[in-house]
Amino acid sequence: MTLFRHQHGWVIAASFAVALLLTMLPLPDWAAPLRPEWVVLVLIYWCMALPSRVGVGTGWILGLLLDVARGAILGQHALALSLVAFLAVHFHQRIRIYPLWQQGFSILMLVALAQMLVLWIKGVVGQLPGTWTYWLPSLTSSLFWPWVFLLLRDVRRRFRVA
Protein backbone atom coordinates (compact mmCIF):
# COMPACT_ATOMS: atom_id res chain seq x y z
CA MET A 1 0.00 0.00 0.00
CA THR A 2 1.14 3.52 -0.70
CA LEU A 3 0.08 4.27 2.86
CA PHE A 4 3.31 2.94 4.35
CA ARG A 5 5.74 3.72 1.55
CA HIS A 6 6.18 7.30 2.72
CA GLN A 7 7.05 8.60 6.14
CA HIS A 8 4.72 8.35 9.11
CA GLY A 9 2.26 5.99 7.51
CA TRP A 10 1.72 4.51 10.96
CA VAL A 11 0.05 7.75 12.13
CA ILE A 12 -2.65 7.33 9.49
CA ALA A 13 -3.02 3.63 10.26
CA ALA A 14 -3.26 4.36 14.00
CA SER A 15 -5.98 6.96 13.43
CA PHE A 16 -7.97 4.39 11.47
CA ALA A 17 -7.45 1.84 14.26
CA VAL A 18 -8.76 4.33 16.82
CA ALA A 19 -11.76 5.05 14.58
CA LEU A 20 -12.54 1.31 14.34
CA LEU A 21 -12.14 1.04 18.10
CA LEU A 22 -14.63 3.87 18.64
CA THR A 23 -17.01 2.12 16.27
CA MET A 24 -16.91 -1.04 18.37
CA LEU A 25 -16.84 0.55 21.83
CA PRO A 26 -20.01 -0.34 23.73
CA LEU A 27 -22.45 2.52 24.27
CA PRO A 28 -25.63 2.62 26.35
CA ASP A 29 -28.77 1.65 24.42
CA TRP A 30 -30.05 5.19 24.00
CA ALA A 31 -26.72 6.39 22.59
CA ALA A 32 -25.98 3.49 20.24
CA PRO A 33 -28.11 4.83 17.34
CA LEU A 34 -26.39 8.22 17.72
CA ARG A 35 -22.87 6.88 17.22
CA PRO A 36 -21.12 8.88 14.49
CA GLU A 37 -19.54 7.02 11.59
CA TRP A 38 -16.02 7.49 12.94
CA VAL A 39 -14.32 5.50 10.22
CA VAL A 40 -16.00 7.53 7.47
CA LEU A 41 -15.04 10.79 9.18
CA VAL A 42 -11.38 9.84 9.53
CA LEU A 43 -11.31 8.51 5.98
CA ILE A 44 -12.75 11.76 4.60
CA TYR A 45 -10.20 13.77 6.57
CA TRP A 46 -7.20 11.88 5.20
CA CYS A 47 -8.65 11.87 1.68
CA MET A 48 -8.95 15.64 1.88
CA ALA A 49 -5.59 16.27 3.54
CA LEU A 50 -3.47 13.76 1.64
CA PRO A 51 -5.37 12.73 -1.49
CA SER A 52 -2.18 11.35 -3.01
CA ARG A 53 -1.75 8.79 -0.23
CA VAL A 54 -5.21 7.91 1.01
CA GLY A 55 -7.88 7.17 -1.54
CA VAL A 56 -10.31 4.67 -2.93
CA GLY A 57 -8.15 1.63 -2.19
CA THR A 58 -7.71 2.56 1.47
CA GLY A 59 -11.44 3.17 1.71
CA TRP A 60 -12.15 -0.22 0.22
CA ILE A 61 -9.92 -2.08 2.67
CA LEU A 62 -11.31 -0.11 5.61
CA GLY A 63 -14.80 -0.94 4.40
CA LEU A 64 -14.01 -4.65 4.45
CA LEU A 65 -12.78 -4.33 8.04
CA LEU A 66 -15.96 -2.42 8.93
CA ASP A 67 -18.05 -5.18 7.34
CA VAL A 68 -16.40 -7.74 9.56
CA ALA A 69 -16.67 -5.51 12.64
CA ARG A 70 -20.40 -5.02 12.08
CA GLY A 71 -21.10 -8.59 11.06
CA ALA A 72 -22.46 -7.35 7.73
CA ILE A 73 -22.22 -8.93 4.32
CA LEU A 74 -18.63 -8.70 3.12
CA GLY A 75 -18.43 -5.77 0.71
CA GLN A 76 -21.34 -3.51 1.56
CA HIS A 77 -19.35 -1.00 3.56
CA ALA A 78 -16.42 -1.54 1.19
CA LEU A 79 -18.55 -0.27 -1.70
CA ALA A 80 -19.91 2.66 0.33
CA LEU A 81 -16.52 3.73 1.69
CA SER A 82 -14.75 3.51 -1.65
CA LEU A 83 -17.43 5.75 -3.16
CA VAL A 84 -17.06 8.23 -0.29
CA ALA A 85 -13.28 8.17 -0.71
CA PHE A 86 -13.62 8.75 -4.43
CA LEU A 87 -15.88 11.77 -3.91
CA ALA A 88 -13.71 13.15 -1.12
CA VAL A 89 -10.57 12.90 -3.27
CA HIS A 90 -12.39 14.31 -6.29
CA PHE A 91 -13.72 17.35 -4.41
CA HIS A 92 -10.89 17.74 -1.91
CA GLN A 93 -9.77 21.12 -3.22
CA ARG A 94 -13.28 22.48 -3.06
CA ILE A 95 -14.12 21.12 0.40
CA ARG A 96 -10.78 22.25 1.83
CA ILE A 97 -11.52 25.94 1.40
CA TYR A 98 -14.99 25.82 2.94
CA PRO A 99 -15.37 27.15 6.49
CA LEU A 100 -15.78 24.38 9.07
CA TRP A 101 -19.55 24.58 9.44
CA GLN A 102 -19.97 24.42 5.69
CA GLN A 103 -17.66 21.42 5.56
CA GLY A 104 -20.09 19.86 8.00
CA PHE A 105 -22.80 20.00 5.32
CA SER A 106 -20.55 18.22 2.83
CA ILE A 107 -19.86 15.59 5.47
CA LEU A 108 -23.60 15.22 6.06
CA MET A 109 -24.11 14.52 2.37
CA LEU A 110 -21.17 12.11 2.12
CA VAL A 111 -22.11 10.09 5.22
CA ALA A 112 -25.77 10.04 4.18
CA LEU A 113 -24.69 8.76 0.77
CA ALA A 114 -22.66 5.99 2.38
CA GLN A 115 -25.60 5.08 4.61
CA MET A 116 -27.95 5.14 1.63
CA LEU A 117 -25.77 2.64 -0.24
CA VAL A 118 -25.61 0.38 2.79
CA LEU A 119 -29.39 0.68 3.18
CA TRP A 120 -29.94 -0.32 -0.46
CA ILE A 121 -27.77 -3.37 -0.06
CA LYS A 122 -29.54 -4.29 3.17
CA GLY A 123 -32.84 -3.85 1.35
CA VAL A 124 -31.75 -6.15 -1.46
CA VAL A 125 -30.68 -8.76 1.07
CA GLY A 126 -33.87 -8.25 3.05
CA GLN A 127 -32.60 -6.94 6.39
CA LEU A 128 -34.11 -3.47 6.42
CA PRO A 129 -33.85 -1.55 9.70
CA GLY A 130 -37.36 -0.13 9.78
CA THR A 131 -36.84 3.09 11.74
CA TRP A 132 -35.83 6.64 10.94
CA THR A 133 -33.13 6.46 13.66
CA TYR A 134 -31.05 4.70 11.00
CA TRP A 135 -30.19 8.14 9.62
CA LEU A 136 -29.08 9.72 12.90
CA PRO A 137 -25.37 8.83 12.43
CA SER A 138 -25.21 11.17 9.39
CA LEU A 139 -26.37 14.04 11.55
CA THR A 140 -24.11 13.29 14.52
CA SER A 141 -21.18 12.71 12.16
CA SER A 142 -21.53 16.18 10.69
CA LEU A 143 -21.85 17.66 14.19
CA PHE A 144 -18.66 15.91 15.30
CA TRP A 145 -16.79 16.84 12.13
CA PRO A 146 -15.23 20.16 13.34
CA TRP A 147 -13.63 18.43 16.34
CA VAL A 148 -12.42 15.46 14.32
CA PHE A 149 -11.03 17.84 11.73
CA LEU A 150 -9.18 20.05 14.24
CA LEU A 151 -7.84 17.07 16.17
CA LEU A 152 -6.59 15.22 13.11
CA ARG A 153 -5.07 18.42 11.69
CA ASP A 154 -3.11 18.92 14.91
CA VAL A 155 -2.01 15.29 14.82
CA ARG A 156 -0.93 15.64 11.20
CA ARG A 157 1.10 18.78 11.94
CA ARG A 158 2.64 17.38 15.12
CA PHE A 159 3.90 14.26 13.34
CA ARG A 160 4.56 16.11 10.07
CA VAL A 161 2.65 13.59 8.02
CA ALA A 162 2.82 14.70 4.41
Add this chain to the structure above:
Amino acid sequence: MVLAVASLAIMFLDHRQHHLEAIRDGLTVVLAPLQYIADLPAIAVDWSAETLASRNSIEAENRALKAEHLQLKLRLQKLDALMAENARLRELLQSSTVVGERVLIGELLAVDMDPFKRLVILNKGEQDGVYEGQPLLDAHGVMGQLVRVAPFTSVGMLISDPSHAIPIQVNRTGLRAIALGTGAPDQLDIPHLPTNVDLEVGDLLITSGLGGRFPPGYPVARITSVQRDPSQPYAVVTAEATARLERSREVLLVWREEHK
Protein backbone atom coordinates in the same frame (compact mmCIF):
# COMPACT_ATOMS: atom_id res chain seq x y z
CA MET B 1 -14.69 1.38 -10.66
CA VAL B 2 -12.80 -1.88 -10.49
CA LEU B 3 -13.17 -1.87 -6.72
CA ALA B 4 -16.90 -1.17 -6.96
CA VAL B 5 -17.34 -4.20 -9.20
CA ALA B 6 -15.14 -6.18 -6.83
CA SER B 7 -17.36 -5.11 -3.91
CA LEU B 8 -20.48 -6.22 -5.72
CA ALA B 9 -18.82 -9.50 -6.64
CA ILE B 10 -17.74 -10.33 -3.10
CA MET B 11 -21.13 -9.30 -1.74
CA PHE B 12 -22.71 -11.79 -4.09
CA LEU B 13 -20.17 -14.48 -3.27
CA ASP B 14 -20.49 -13.91 0.47
CA HIS B 15 -24.26 -13.80 0.58
CA ARG B 16 -25.15 -16.52 -1.89
CA GLN B 17 -22.24 -18.92 -1.94
CA HIS B 18 -20.35 -18.53 1.34
CA HIS B 19 -17.02 -18.86 -0.48
CA LEU B 20 -15.21 -16.13 1.41
CA GLU B 21 -14.99 -17.59 4.88
CA ALA B 22 -11.18 -17.63 4.64
CA ILE B 23 -11.00 -13.91 3.84
CA ARG B 24 -13.50 -13.08 6.56
CA ASP B 25 -11.54 -15.19 9.04
CA GLY B 26 -8.34 -13.36 8.12
CA LEU B 27 -9.94 -9.96 8.61
CA THR B 28 -11.50 -11.12 11.86
CA VAL B 29 -8.08 -12.08 13.18
CA VAL B 30 -6.85 -8.56 12.30
CA LEU B 31 -9.79 -7.07 14.18
CA ALA B 32 -9.64 -9.40 17.19
CA PRO B 33 -7.04 -7.34 19.13
CA LEU B 34 -9.15 -4.22 18.63
CA GLN B 35 -12.20 -6.07 19.89
CA TYR B 36 -10.34 -7.18 22.98
CA ILE B 37 -9.20 -3.58 23.56
CA ALA B 38 -12.77 -2.31 23.16
CA ASP B 39 -13.77 -4.83 25.83
CA LEU B 40 -11.24 -3.43 28.35
CA PRO B 41 -13.51 -0.72 29.87
CA ALA B 42 -16.17 -3.31 30.65
CA ILE B 43 -13.55 -5.56 32.25
CA ALA B 44 -12.25 -2.62 34.30
CA VAL B 45 -15.77 -1.83 35.53
CA ASP B 46 -16.36 -5.47 36.47
CA TRP B 47 -13.02 -5.67 38.22
CA SER B 48 -13.51 -2.48 40.20
CA ALA B 49 -17.04 -3.51 41.15
CA GLU B 50 -15.59 -6.74 42.55
CA THR B 51 -12.58 -5.19 44.25
CA LEU B 52 -14.29 -2.17 45.71
CA ALA B 53 -17.43 -3.93 46.93
CA SER B 54 -17.98 -3.63 50.64
CA ARG B 55 -17.54 -6.56 52.97
CA ASN B 56 -21.22 -6.43 53.88
CA SER B 57 -22.47 -6.72 50.33
CA ILE B 58 -20.08 -9.59 49.62
CA GLU B 59 -21.25 -11.40 52.73
CA ALA B 60 -24.88 -10.85 51.76
CA GLU B 61 -24.17 -12.15 48.27
CA ASN B 62 -22.39 -15.14 49.73
CA ARG B 63 -25.36 -15.94 51.97
CA ALA B 64 -27.79 -15.64 49.07
CA LEU B 65 -25.60 -17.88 46.90
CA LYS B 66 -25.33 -20.48 49.68
CA ALA B 67 -29.10 -20.57 50.06
CA GLU B 68 -29.57 -20.88 46.33
CA HIS B 69 -26.91 -23.58 46.17
CA LEU B 70 -28.74 -25.58 48.84
CA GLN B 71 -32.04 -25.31 47.02
CA LEU B 72 -30.49 -26.32 43.71
CA LYS B 73 -28.80 -29.31 45.35
CA LEU B 74 -32.14 -30.39 46.73
CA ARG B 75 -33.70 -30.21 43.29
CA LEU B 76 -30.73 -32.00 41.80
CA GLN B 77 -31.27 -34.96 44.12
CA LYS B 78 -34.81 -35.21 42.86
CA LEU B 79 -33.59 -34.82 39.30
CA ASP B 80 -31.16 -37.73 39.64
CA ALA B 81 -33.97 -40.00 40.71
CA LEU B 82 -36.21 -38.71 37.93
CA MET B 83 -33.49 -39.20 35.33
CA ALA B 84 -32.96 -42.79 36.41
CA GLU B 85 -36.68 -43.36 36.27
CA ASN B 86 -36.90 -41.70 32.88
CA ALA B 87 -34.10 -43.88 31.50
CA ARG B 88 -35.82 -47.00 32.85
CA LEU B 89 -39.13 -46.03 31.27
CA ARG B 90 -37.46 -45.27 27.97
CA GLU B 91 -35.80 -48.66 28.03
CA LEU B 92 -39.20 -50.21 28.57
CA LEU B 93 -40.45 -48.27 25.57
CA GLN B 94 -37.27 -49.26 23.69
CA SER B 95 -36.59 -45.68 22.61
CA SER B 96 -33.17 -44.08 22.72
CA THR B 97 -32.11 -42.40 25.91
CA VAL B 98 -31.41 -38.69 26.04
CA VAL B 99 -27.69 -38.16 26.31
CA GLY B 100 -26.29 -35.45 28.54
CA GLU B 101 -24.90 -32.51 26.61
CA ARG B 102 -21.35 -31.20 26.70
CA VAL B 103 -21.09 -27.53 27.62
CA LEU B 104 -18.42 -24.81 27.65
CA ILE B 105 -18.65 -21.40 29.27
CA GLY B 106 -17.86 -18.50 26.98
CA GLU B 107 -17.71 -14.83 27.75
CA LEU B 108 -19.24 -12.07 25.66
CA LEU B 109 -16.95 -9.26 24.60
CA ALA B 110 -18.52 -5.86 25.28
CA VAL B 111 -18.30 -4.82 21.65
CA ASP B 112 -21.05 -3.05 19.75
CA MET B 113 -21.95 -4.24 16.28
CA ASP B 114 -24.75 -3.15 13.99
CA PRO B 115 -27.31 -1.36 16.23
CA PHE B 116 -30.19 -2.76 14.15
CA LYS B 117 -29.21 -6.36 14.63
CA ARG B 118 -28.70 -8.36 17.80
CA LEU B 119 -25.25 -9.80 17.36
CA VAL B 120 -22.69 -10.54 20.06
CA ILE B 121 -19.02 -11.47 20.01
CA LEU B 122 -17.70 -14.35 22.08
CA ASN B 123 -14.17 -14.94 23.30
CA LYS B 124 -14.28 -18.55 22.12
CA GLY B 125 -13.35 -19.57 18.59
CA GLU B 126 -12.26 -22.42 16.38
CA GLN B 127 -9.40 -23.25 18.73
CA ASP B 128 -11.94 -24.10 21.44
CA GLY B 129 -13.79 -26.42 19.10
CA VAL B 130 -16.97 -24.38 18.79
CA TYR B 131 -18.89 -24.71 15.53
CA GLU B 132 -21.28 -22.69 13.39
CA GLY B 133 -24.90 -23.10 14.44
CA GLN B 134 -23.98 -23.98 18.00
CA PRO B 135 -26.70 -23.06 20.54
CA LEU B 136 -25.98 -20.41 23.17
CA LEU B 137 -27.71 -20.61 26.55
CA ASP B 138 -27.55 -18.75 29.81
CA ALA B 139 -28.84 -19.71 33.24
CA HIS B 140 -32.39 -18.68 32.33
CA GLY B 141 -32.89 -20.00 28.82
CA VAL B 142 -31.84 -19.99 25.19
CA MET B 143 -29.90 -16.91 24.05
CA GLY B 144 -29.15 -17.62 20.41
CA GLN B 145 -26.72 -19.45 18.19
CA LEU B 146 -23.28 -18.96 16.67
CA VAL B 147 -23.41 -17.67 13.11
CA ARG B 148 -19.71 -17.20 12.41
CA VAL B 149 -16.67 -18.85 13.87
CA ALA B 150 -13.20 -17.30 13.53
CA PRO B 151 -9.96 -18.68 15.01
CA PHE B 152 -10.10 -16.72 18.29
CA THR B 153 -13.56 -15.18 18.42
CA SER B 154 -17.00 -16.02 17.17
CA VAL B 155 -20.17 -14.10 16.36
CA GLY B 156 -23.45 -15.12 17.94
CA MET B 157 -26.93 -14.12 16.84
CA LEU B 158 -29.43 -13.60 19.66
CA ILE B 159 -32.97 -14.96 19.34
CA SER B 160 -34.21 -11.34 19.29
CA ASP B 161 -32.36 -10.58 16.02
CA PRO B 162 -34.87 -9.71 13.29
CA SER B 163 -33.50 -12.43 11.00
CA HIS B 164 -33.57 -15.16 13.65
CA ALA B 165 -36.26 -17.80 14.05
CA ILE B 166 -36.39 -20.59 16.59
CA PRO B 167 -38.72 -23.61 16.63
CA ILE B 168 -40.63 -23.70 19.91
CA GLN B 169 -43.29 -25.61 21.74
CA VAL B 170 -45.77 -24.36 24.32
CA ASN B 171 -44.89 -26.15 27.53
CA ARG B 172 -48.51 -26.35 28.77
CA THR B 173 -50.21 -27.62 25.61
CA GLY B 174 -47.44 -29.01 23.43
CA LEU B 175 -48.43 -26.70 20.58
CA ARG B 176 -45.54 -26.20 18.14
CA ALA B 177 -44.75 -22.85 16.55
CA ILE B 178 -41.86 -20.66 15.44
CA ALA B 179 -40.70 -17.61 17.37
CA LEU B 180 -39.21 -14.77 15.33
CA GLY B 181 -36.89 -12.08 16.64
CA THR B 182 -38.06 -8.48 16.35
CA GLY B 183 -34.87 -6.47 16.79
CA ALA B 184 -36.21 -5.06 20.06
CA PRO B 185 -34.32 -6.33 23.10
CA ASP B 186 -35.97 -9.40 24.68
CA GLN B 187 -39.07 -9.38 22.46
CA LEU B 188 -40.19 -12.21 20.17
CA ASP B 189 -43.15 -12.56 17.82
CA ILE B 190 -45.02 -15.79 17.21
CA PRO B 191 -46.81 -15.39 13.87
CA HIS B 192 -49.32 -17.60 12.05
CA LEU B 193 -51.30 -18.82 15.04
CA PRO B 194 -55.10 -18.91 14.59
CA THR B 195 -57.20 -16.47 16.63
CA ASN B 196 -58.72 -19.29 18.69
CA VAL B 197 -55.32 -20.67 19.70
CA ASP B 198 -55.03 -22.04 23.23
CA LEU B 199 -52.49 -19.61 24.64
CA GLU B 200 -52.44 -17.57 27.80
CA VAL B 201 -50.26 -14.74 29.01
CA GLY B 202 -47.46 -16.28 31.05
CA ASP B 203 -47.25 -19.55 29.12
CA LEU B 204 -43.69 -20.88 28.93
CA LEU B 205 -42.26 -21.59 25.49
CA ILE B 206 -39.53 -24.21 25.26
CA THR B 207 -37.35 -25.37 22.38
CA SER B 208 -39.02 -28.14 20.43
CA GLY B 209 -35.77 -29.55 19.05
CA LEU B 210 -37.22 -29.59 15.53
CA GLY B 211 -34.81 -28.28 12.94
CA GLY B 212 -31.92 -29.91 14.76
CA ARG B 213 -30.16 -26.72 15.83
CA PHE B 214 -31.31 -26.38 19.43
CA PRO B 215 -31.51 -29.15 22.01
CA PRO B 216 -35.16 -29.80 23.00
CA GLY B 217 -36.68 -28.75 26.30
CA TYR B 218 -34.86 -25.52 27.12
CA PRO B 219 -36.96 -22.47 28.08
CA VAL B 220 -37.06 -19.75 25.41
CA ALA B 221 -39.68 -17.16 26.30
CA ARG B 222 -42.86 -16.35 28.15
CA ILE B 223 -46.01 -15.08 26.43
CA THR B 224 -46.57 -11.42 27.29
CA SER B 225 -49.60 -10.62 25.16
CA VAL B 226 -52.17 -12.38 22.98
CA GLN B 227 -54.36 -10.11 20.87
CA ARG B 228 -57.33 -11.85 19.27
CA ASP B 229 -59.07 -9.75 16.64
CA PRO B 230 -61.85 -11.82 15.03
CA SER B 231 -61.55 -9.88 11.79
CA GLN B 232 -57.92 -10.94 11.39
CA PRO B 233 -56.84 -14.43 10.30
CA TYR B 234 -54.10 -14.72 12.91
CA ALA B 235 -53.66 -13.78 16.53
CA VAL B 236 -50.90 -11.31 17.37
CA VAL B 237 -48.74 -13.05 19.94
CA THR B 238 -45.66 -11.56 21.56
CA ALA B 239 -43.34 -13.14 24.08
CA GLU B 240 -40.43 -12.05 26.25
CA ALA B 241 -37.22 -14.06 26.21
CA THR B 242 -36.47 -15.77 29.52
CA ALA B 243 -32.72 -15.52 28.97
CA ARG B 244 -31.15 -12.24 29.95
CA LEU B 245 -30.24 -11.37 26.39
CA GLU B 246 -28.89 -7.90 27.07
CA ARG B 247 -27.43 -8.52 30.50
CA SER B 248 -25.69 -11.88 30.58
CA ARG B 249 -21.93 -11.76 30.20
CA GLU B 250 -21.29 -15.48 30.57
CA VAL B 251 -22.95 -17.84 28.13
CA LEU B 252 -23.06 -21.61 27.88
CA LEU B 253 -22.11 -23.22 24.58
CA VAL B 254 -23.85 -26.55 24.15
CA TRP B 255 -22.65 -29.40 21.94
CA ARG B 256 -25.30 -31.46 20.21
CA GLU B 257 -24.62 -35.17 19.97
CA GLU B 258 -23.47 -35.31 16.35
CA HIS B 259 -20.79 -32.68 16.98
CA LYS B 260 -19.14 -34.25 20.02
